[in-house]
Amino acid sequence: MRLKGLGPVLAGEKCGFNAGFRxxxxxxxxxxxxxxxxxxxxxxxxxxxxxxxxxxxxxAPALAAKGHRCVALTKRVKESKTWRGVRLxxxxxxxxxGQGVHPWLQDLEAKVIRGEACMRAARQLKDKGFTPDVxxxxxxxxxxxxxRDVWPNARIGLFYELFYGLDAGDVGFDPEFVxxxxxxxxxxxxxxxxxxxxxxxxxxxxxxxxxxQAQTFPQKYQDRISVIHDGIDTEQAAPNxxxxxxxxxxxxxxADEVVTFVNRNLEPYRGYHIFMRxxxxxxxxxxxxxxxxxxxxxxxxxxxxxxxxxWKQIFIDEVRGQISDEDWARVHFIGQxxxxxxxxxxxxxxxxVYLTYPFVLSWSLLEAMSSGAPIVASxxxxxxxxxxxNETGRLVDFFDPEALANEVSALLEDEAAQAKxxxxxxxxxxxxxxxxxxxxxxxxxxxxxxxxxxxxGVDQ
Numbered sequence: 001m002r003l004k005g006l007g008p009v010l011a012g013e014k015c016g017f018n019a020g021f022r023x024x025x026x027x028x029x030x031x032x033x034x035x036x037x038x039x040x041x042x043x044x045x046x047x048x049x050x051x052x053x054x055x056x057x058x059x060a061p062a063l064a065a066k067g068h069r070c071v072a073l074t075k076r077v078k079e080s081k082t083w084r085g086v087r088l089x090x091x092x093x094x095x096x097x098g099q100g101v102h103p104w105l106q107d108l109e110a111k112v113i114r115g116e117a118c119m120r121a122a123r124q125l126k127d128k129g130f131t132p133d134v135x136x137x138x139x140x141x142x143x144x145x146x147x148r149d150v151w152p153n154a155r156i157g158l159f160y161e162l163f164y165g166l167d168a169g170d171v172g173f174d175p176e177f178v179x180x181x182x183x184x185x186x187x188x189x190x191x192x193x194x195x196x197x198x199x200x201x202x203x204x205x206x207x208x209x210x211x212x213q214a215q216t217f218p219q220k221y222q223d224r225i226s227v228i229h230d231g232i233d234t235e236q237a238a239p240n241x242x243x244x245x246x247x248x249x250x251x252x253x254x255a256d257e258v259v260t261f262v263n264r265n266l267e268p269y270r271g272y273h274i275f276m277r278x279x280x281x282x283x284x285x286x287x288x289x290x291x292x293x294x295x296x297x298x299x300x301x302x303x304x305x306x307x308x309x310x311w312k313q314i315f316i317d318e319v320r321g322q323i324s325d326e327d328w329a330r331v332h333f334i335g336q337x338x339x340x341x342x343x344x345x346x347x348x349x350x351x352x353v354y355l356t357y358p359f360v361l362s363w364s365l366l367e368a369m370s371s372g373a374p375i376v377a378s379x380x381x382x383x384x385x386x387x388x389x390n391e392t393g394r395l396v397d398f399f400d401p402e403a404l405a406n407e408v409s410a411l412l413e414d415e416a417a418q419a420k421x422x423x424x425x426x427x428x429x430x431x432x433x434x435x436x437x438x439x440x441x442x443x444x445x446x447x448x449x450x451x452x453x454x455x456x457g458v459d460q
Contacts, residue, residue: 048137091121111142231439239372243347271355
């Protein structure tokens with residue numbers, strides 16, 4: 001039987017190994033899908049992420065395990081090394097930001113500097129003979145800005161995290177922290193989005209982890225974006241009735257009335273101030289509740305406090321006078337903890353509180369849901385993608401500490417509701433976000449579709 005479309009390859013015409021196999025793959029994919037699985041070429045794949053692996057922590061090693069040659073350019077390492085089959089190569093920033101640059105352009109200048117540094121490292125990689133078939137990059141720091149100048153024929157997939165805007169976004173959401181220059185936000189954000197606009201012509205395909213994030217982008221971006229989450233290991237983040245967490249010599253378990261709250265850093269973007277303002281009432285209404293709070297005392301997303309100090313201490317000082325010493329002893333700030341302890345924390349939670357501005361959805365919420373923790377969360381757009389009130393959790397207005405306290409106390413009182421909501425939350429995560437059965441296969445298929453595209457970029 002003759003295979004249509006394979007003539008150039010089978011006839012021995014001049015053709016690179018991967019180019020030939022790509023042709024085979026594209027033909028067989030349409031004619032013999034199962035056979036094509038065994039004829040996919042080994043790809044040269046370049047990952048770009050200043051803090052690699054970042055969102056590619058599962059995808060990159062999975063592709064390396066399939067035999068693809070995976071390389072990553074990153075600022076995270078100082079010397080080349082191999083991590084889970086991926087070769088990590090450093091790039092260094094040697095240029096400092098200029099003096100006297102307009103404040104609205106400082107963000108773009110920083111990204112151009114980073115893009116230049118990454119481009120120079122890419123040229124060195126090219127000079128050593130490495131030519132990527134596929135580049136998978138996070139453009140948020142500008143690193144991929146000049147990569148098509150180095151490899152014009154690469155297929156480039158971009159991780160689209162957020163398009164900045166005034167409508168239903170994080171900027172201006174919280175009136176308590178509106179800056180004196182708020183009237184300039186529209187112009188400032190327009191310039192901040194120049195990084196997205198500069199990357200748009202480079203990207204053959206896009207990837208966003210949630211529909212909310214994808215929908216922040218203009219339609220022309222959405223036409224290229226596939227919504228595929230990074231994935232949650234639901235076997236690891238799973239209920240464990242025997243879980244125990246030791247905090248400063250004391251052990252907590254499911255026998256305790258534990259309320260958990262998690263931020264990377266305790267700051268307003270993730271509702272720390274709202275939770276702290278709800279604490280006095282929660283502690284009064286629930287005399288046995290133990291509050292376990294995870295997070296550092298810096299800032300991850302929003303600005304530092306204008307008055308100095310840390311957001312953590314500012315809001316401790318605000319509410320401490322409303323809480324007795326006896327009740328304050330039930331509030332535990334445990335800092336940033338190893339992942340195994342973090343999972344134990346979620347597993348012992350009677351109620352897990354998650355609050356956020358309209359912004360990137362935290363992995364921690366989905367990990368809490370996967371662990372079976374009953375959720376009380378803010379009624380904001382990214383959260384509503386996964387939490388339906390009274391089905392997979394409880395929702396409250398972000399700005400209402402009293403409603404938050406009432407909902408937490410009511411759920412602590414209702415063990416049947418805890419069980420129902422926790423089970424439903426875990427079922428949703430397994431169905432939509434499971435790493436091994438849903439997300440990782442979809443990510444790999446996305447890379448393979450990218451590889452099968454014509455070379456040169458869709459906007460060339």
